[in-house]
Amino acid sequence: MSYKNQEIQLQLALDRLDWDTCFTLVEQTFDAIHRIEIGTGVIKEYGMPILREMKRRFPDKVLVADMKTCDAGAHETRQALDAGADVTTVMAFASNSTLLQALDVAAKMNREVMVDLLEVKDSHRVKDMVQQGVTSVSLHRGKDQQSQGETADATSFHLLDGLTNIRVAVAGGLHVGNLHAVIPHHPDTVIVGSGITGSENPAQAAAEIKRRLKDANHR
Numbered sequence: 001m002s003y004k005n006q007e008i009q010l011q012l013a014l015d016r017l018d019w020d021t022c023f024t025l026v027e028q029t030f031d032a033i034h035r036i037e038i039g040t041g042v043i044k045e046y047g048m049p050i051l052r053e054m055k056r057r058f059p060d061k062v063l064v065a066d067m068k069t070c071d072a073g074a075h076e077t078r079q080a081l082d083a084g085a086d087v088t089t090v091m092a093f094a095s096n097s098t099l100l101q102a103l104d105v106a107a108k109m110n111r112e113v114m115v116d117l118l119e120v121k122d123s124h125r126v127k128d129m130v131q132q133g134v135t136s137v138s139l140h141r142g143k144d145q146q147s148q149g150e151t152a153d154a155t156s157f158h159l160l161d162g163l164t165n166i167r168v169a170v171a172g173g174l175h176v177g178n179l180h181a182v183i184p185h186h187p188d189t190v191i192v193g194s195g196i197t198g199s200e201n202p203a204q205a206a207a208e209i210k211r212r213l214k215d216a217n218h219r
C-alpha cells in the first residue's frame with residue numbers, strides 16, 4: 001500500500017489562520033515537519049500569493065496546496081503548481097475528466113496530485129481512480145465530521161485493500177493522543193492541523209508527533 005521503508009512524513013496543515021500566523025507556525029515547527037499544507041480556507045482568503053511566499057521562504061519543504069479541486073481540473077492544478085506547490089489536492093467525487101486533466105498537468109510539471117477521499121465509502125472508486133493514474137490519496141475525516149465525534153482512525157484503511165504503490169496520507173483530528181490508531185497502518189504521511197496549530201505549544205506538539213512517527217519507523 002505504501003512505501004513502508006521510508007520515514008512517515010509529518011504534514012502541518014494550516015487552516016483557519018491568518019497570513020502571519022501561518023508563517024510563525026512553520027518557523028516554530030520547522031525541525032519537525034516535512035510538508036507544509038496551505039489549507040483550503042487559507043487559500044480562499046489569501047489566494048496564490050501565500051503559496052508563492054511560503055515556497056520562497058521554505059523552499060526545501062514539500063508544499064501542499066489543499067485546493068480541494070472538484071472541477072476545472074487543469075486550470076486549478078496549474079494555478080497551484082505555478083504558484084510553487086509540489087502537491088495539489090483534487091476531490092475523489094470529481095469527474096474522471098477533472099481528475100485526468102489535473103493528473104496530466106501535474107505529470108507535465110513533474111509534480112503530484114493527491115486525491116482527497118473525504119466521504120468515499122466504496123473501494124471501487126479508489127481502484128477506478130488508481131486505474132486512471134492516481135498514485136497518491138488522503139484518507140480524510142473532515143472538520144464537520146470531527147464535530148460529530150469522528151476522527152481519522154484505522155477503519156478507513158480498508159478502502160486501500162489490494163492496492164500497491166500508492167502513497168497514502170491520513171488526516172482529520174489527529175494529535176499526539178490518537179496517532180496510535182493510524183500508525184500501525186504505516187501511512188506515508190500523517191497530516192496534523194489543529195493538533196499542532198491549536199495546541200499551547202505548537203513546537204513541542206510537532207516535535208512529540210515527529211518522535212512518535214520516527215519510533216514507528218524503527219519497529
Ligand SMILES: O=C([C@H](O)CO)[C@H](O)[C@H](O)COP(=O)(O)O
Pocket residue numbers: 013014015037039040041066141142143171172173174191192193194195
Ligand atoms: O483538510 C482539512 C480540513 O478539510 C479542513 O479544511 C484539514 O487540513 C485536515 O483535516 C487536517 O486538519 P485537522 O483535522 O485540524 O488535523
